[in-house]
Amino acid sequence: MRPRIAVVGSGPAPDARPPGGTLDLHEGLGQSALDKAGLLAEFQALSRPEGQAMRILDTAGTVLRDWRPRPGDTANPEIDRGQLRDLLLGPLDVQWGRGVTQVVPGDRGGVLVHFEDGRQERFDLVVGADGAWSRVRPAVSSVTPHYTGVTLVETSVDDIDTRHPDLARLTGDGSVAVYGVNRALVAQRNGGGHVKVYAQFRVPLVWHTNLDPADVEAVRSSLLARFDGWAAPVLELLRHGGAFVHRPLHVLPVSHTWTHVVGVTLLGDAAHLMPPLGAGANLAMLEGAELAESIATGPGDVDQVVRAFEERMWARAGTWAEITTAGLERLVSPNPAEALALFDEVQAS
The missing domain is CATH 3.30.9.30 (D-Amino Acid Oxidase; Chain A, domain 2)
Structure with a gap:
């Protein structure tokens, strides 16, 4: 029998608030997720490779760096969040307005989800994709963002x-x-x-x-x-x-993990909130794609699949959390030269 799975979060309703700024989707991360979903060609038609350009000035207005991508460079093209949201959610049956207040792991009867309207439902797996202030996270971890x-x-x-x-x-x-x-x-x-x-x-x-x-x-x-x-x-x-x-x-702490809880897991910012330096959305998209693919093609034991997924996610996210945490320290620093040096290091890598 197919497991009953609830994904909590995955972005606001289309008209709930402005969707935010542009995103750069990386080859091997966000673009890989779109490829798995069969949406890569549509993304490429919407994205802006020229948006990878970066100009750096000093406070007097002098241009220090003026980098532009080469023709055909699609390593990290930009796309507006609203466009990406519509691309991802277009073919899905999403239930808007069903806010979650609490997730309670249970026994073999499943995980109990409490909704804001007072209703309750049980699921075999609840995936917390509900961001920084996740309502699902307390079911597996007592850690909160700082x-x-x-x-x-x-x-x-x-x-x-x-x-x-x-x-x-x-x-x-x-x-x-x-x-x-x-x-x-x-x-x-x-x-x-x-x-x-x-x-x-x-x-x-x-x-x-x-x-x-x-x-x-x-x-x-x-x-x-x-x-x-x-x-x-x-x-x-x-x-x-x-x-x-x-x-x-x-x-969240760079090395945030948790003791595995049957029937509940996290991904994206709910699992590994880090400075917004280009990794968060990319990781969330790839994690969602990998988890879905593993459940669809893996062994019948969903819990075994989720355990393996968490181990992979923690290792990769920990690396990116270290990179972005160090990056924020250098970009907003007592020494402005640190930001310029970081840019040069990234371009040379």
């Missing part, structure tokens, strides 16, 4: 090519980044002339005690003061931004 000391404040500029051509040239086809002492400003082109802007800095978790996050002009003034003295064209990215969204960066 603050990294770095906060991102996100804004965006729309129709940049028409309305702000100077900023469009500054951003280029991909991203532009400026690194200062314990702070950075990054702009990243999305599709349709939309650019996401991220102000990044090291501050206590509650740094805006006297600042209303919903007061756009107050937040803008605060950020301009924090980046005072930086080149005027760079600061224009903040001056023309719309609403500001606060994103304090939390992570």
